[in-house]
Amino acid sequence: MLCLLIVNAALAESPAIGLRLSGEILQDPVLAVTYGSSSLSADGVVSVPLPYHLELGASIGYRRMGGHLADGGVPTEETSWLWYAPLQMTLGLRMPVSKLFVIADAGPSVVVWEEQVPAEPLEGIGSSGGKIGLVGEVGVAVPLATPRTLHDPEGGASGLEVTGSLGYRYTFQRVSGCMLESPCGLSFTALRASVGVQLRL
Numbered sequence: 001m002l003c004l005l006i007v008n009a010a011l012a013e014s015p016a017i018g019l020r021l022s023g024e025i026l027q028d029p030v031l032a033v034t035y036g037s038s039s040l041s042a043d044g045v046v047s048v049p050l051p052y053h054l055e056l057g058a059s060i061g062y063r064r065m066g067g068h069l070a071d072g073g074v075p076t077e078e079t080s081w082l083w084y085a086p087l088q089m090t091l092g093l094r095m096p097v098s099k100l101f102v103i104a105d106a107g108p109s110v111v112v113w114e115e116q117v118p119a120e121p122l123e124g125i126g127s128s129g130g131k132i133g134l135v136g137e138v139g140v141a142v143p144l145a146t147p148r149t150l151h152d153p154e155g156g157a158s159g160l161e162v163t164g165s166l167g168y169r170y171t172f173q174r175v176s177g178c179m180l181e182s183p184c185g186l187s188f189t190a191l192r193a194s195v196g197v198q199l200r201l
Helices: 002-011 029-035
Strands: 016-026 038-049 054-061 063-071 074-097 100-115 128-144 159-171 190-200
Touching (some): 029 063, 029 074, 054 100, 100 159, 128 190
Antiparallel strands (some): 074 100, 159 190
């Protein structure tokens, strides 16, 4: 029943869909040596306003990086690739300030990933999986003037916004089953920055 009330309250507002250009700097030194630490890609975003200036949001992205496998921290001649898809769901505040909105949110994150299997993979080293983590973001949304059609002044989208944000994603490494040390495994912890547009329905 509570979920139905939240959905009804949200639909009374103006949900939004959008696209943003997002840059990430990965903090894992192994990934940085093999594939480089930075990447730029597009994320799809959805947000639903809730009462009391709260907002529920979700985003999904996809990144593919190429490089050379490393041995002892030094890149080799063997090429490789890695793709990962960060997904997140956040809950935060969307506060009107003058002619714009200030946004701060946080929530859980999952990074699904796969790496090219080396010619001679080490025992116990996986080549795909998912990393659970937490993400936090702060940003602004600037509404743009959107003219209404004279035939249906109440219909259509309610507005267009330009958005910008800074954030940080922390992913948890595996804490057991390591061959040499604990915790171990890849980390997709990253600094994030994005700019985009979203349409208020």
